[in-house]
Amino acid sequence: MTPLSPGSRIGILGGGQLGRMLAGSAAQLGFDVSILCPEADCPAARVAMDHRVAAYTDLDAVLDWARGCDVVTYEFENVPVTTAAHLIDHEIIVRPGAAALEVSQDRVAEKTFLNQCGIDTARFAEINTAEEIAAPIERFGGAAILKTRRDGYDGKGQVRLAAGDDYAEALRALGNAPSILEAMVPFSCEVSVIIARSAEGESICYDLPRNDHTNGILRRSVVPSQLDAEVEARACEAARKLADALDYVGVLALEFFVLENGDLLANEFAPRVHNSGHWTPEACATGQFEQHIRAIAGWPLGPVTRYHKAEMLNLLGDEIFAHSGVSATDGVLTLYGKRHPKPGRKMGHLVRRLD
Ligand code: AMP
Numbered sequence: 001m002t003p004l005s006p007g008s009r010i011g012i013l014g015g016g017q018l019g020r021m022l023a024g025s026a027a028q029l030g031f032d033v034s035i036l037c038p039e040a041d042c043p044a045a046r047v048a049m050d051h052r053v054a055a056y057t058d059l060d061a062v063l064d065w066a067r068g069c070d071v072v073t074y075e076f077e078n079v080p081v082t083t084a085a086h087l088i089d090h091e092i093i094v095r096p097g098a099a100a101l102e103v104s105q106d107r108v109a110e111k112t113f114l115n116q117c118g119i120d121t122a123r124f125a126e127i128n129t130a131e132e133i134a135a136p137i138e139r140f141g142g143a144a145i146l147k148t149r150r151d152g153y154d155g156k157g158q159v160r161l162a163a164g165d166d167y168a169e170a171l172r173a174l175g176n177a178p179s180i181l182e183a184m185v186p187f188s189c190e191v192s193v194i195i196a197r198s199a200e201g202e203s204i205c206y207d208l209p210r211n212d213h214t215n216g217i218l219r220r221s222v223v224p225s226q227l228d229a230e231v232e233a234r235a236c237e238a239a240r241k242l243a244d245a246l247d248y249v250g251v252l253a254l255e256f257f258v259l260e261n262g263d264l265l266a267n268e269f270a271p272r273v274h275n276s277g278h279w280t281p282e283a284c285a286t287g288q289f290e291q292h293i294r295a296i297a298g299w300p301l302g303p304v305t306r307y308h309k310a311e312m313l314n315l316l317g318d319e320i321f322a323h324s325g326v327s328a329t330d331g332v333l334t335l336y337g338k339r340h341p342k343p344g345r346k347m348g349h350l351v352r353r354l355d
Contacts, residue, residue: 001093001199003298004070006030010293011069013056013083015042017336017346018273019075023048025281025289031297036065043337044075059086066092073250073296077104077271078151095199095249095296100271103246107149107180110268117245119238119266122257127179130168137163140183146170148177155216160184185265187257191225191232193239194277196251196291199298203243205236206284206304209276209312211255217344221276222311222354223283231262242269251292253277275314275346282332282351283310309354320347 004010010026012019015037023033023044034050035042045051054061062083066072071093074084077100084098103113111121125136127146137144142163152158157177159170171179190211197203209221225232239254246252253274255267273288281287286294286302294301313331315323318341323333331352341347 001071001298004031007032008070008297009034009050009068010296011036011066011072012044012048012075013037013062013072013079014075015039015044015051016075017043017338019044020047020336021281021289021334022073022075022273022292025287026293029290029293029297029299031293034065034069036062041339046337056080056083059083063087063090063092066090071095071296073292074101075272077101081105096252096271097247097249100246100248100252104269104271105150107147107152107268111180111266113245114242114266114269117238117241119242120264121266122185123183125181127171127181130171133161133167133171133181134163136181137161140181143184145182145184146174147180147182148174149180150177155213158216185257186259187265188260189225189227189258190255190267191227191235191258192221192253192255192274192276193235194251194253194274194280194288195236195239195243196288196295196301196304197243197248198295198301199249201244201247202301203240204301204304205239206277206280206288207306208232208235209279211276215344217316217346218275218314219316220311220313221279223279223306223309227258228262231258231264235264238264238266246271250295251277251288275349276312278334278349279310279312279351280304283308283353311352311354313350313352314346315348315350317341317343317345317347323348323350 009032020043026033033048035045035048036052052065081102148157191208194206208225210225212220251273254269257265277288285305331350335348
């Protein structure tokens, strides 16, 4: 594909805050943006030039929409693989493609793929019945996390388990869904690699943010991570291997647990721009949203030079009201335009300079 000229149309599957921020960056580079999502009133559609309301599984509607776009991307990893594959079969350019969706949608496939790429993860076992839990939990030293293979996010769809717990009850709490049991990792911190890979196969990593979670939800990311440069380099190398193996085009996030001795265990990856990269537009020469748009448009990647130390604080639920309507001395505020601030729901974020 030749690089897209300004005025070309970028289609985004998904209408949440990531789509909204991607649409803003695409507009800044002179592109038109069309959103496809099932909700009539979604955050991304309110800043895009065009919006098609359709189910992701409505193959005819999605293809009809995609035919009006010069390239199609996605802002969430649960786009049905069959939908992405249908578009590709009909010669629509979909970046980052269908393979990244297929692998990242299933935690067993994801960890297996990471291991095949030479990237270590926590030990894990596939779980379909409660009887299958006792043996691996013993092997893992008596502490583990049971997670649904699919559709979990922000700590949802997972329970912590100790040897001897009521395994049947734990699996019931997950709706008896096909699951994965992971060894509990005694990590000293969590970091992520935000990597961008261009259509030419060139890749570039941002400085790694250190990420703090509460109840499985990201609360704060801070750069620099204060890890040894050698540990950061190893994490970037792993992300590079993953992006190359997927022949990935766009921005991808690979999350790691860092052990006391500097060993890294990958937790999961997201085939999209990522919450832990939300500080990049304010702190770096090229933010992750612009970078993703550059990559999928076939443009060269921008420099990721970081100008200053930064922290990104997620604003959940009603927390946005403490920051909206007040003077902007406390950092750069981004609100997502969501109508209903439910507890724990990501409503916005604040980026602060930390020099
Ligand atoms: P996830 O949904 O896999 O991203 O998990 C959400 C959060 O739960 C992670 O960011 C960790 O803080 C914690 N967590 C998940 N898996 C493990 C694990 N195997 N060992 C220790 N903590 C974990």
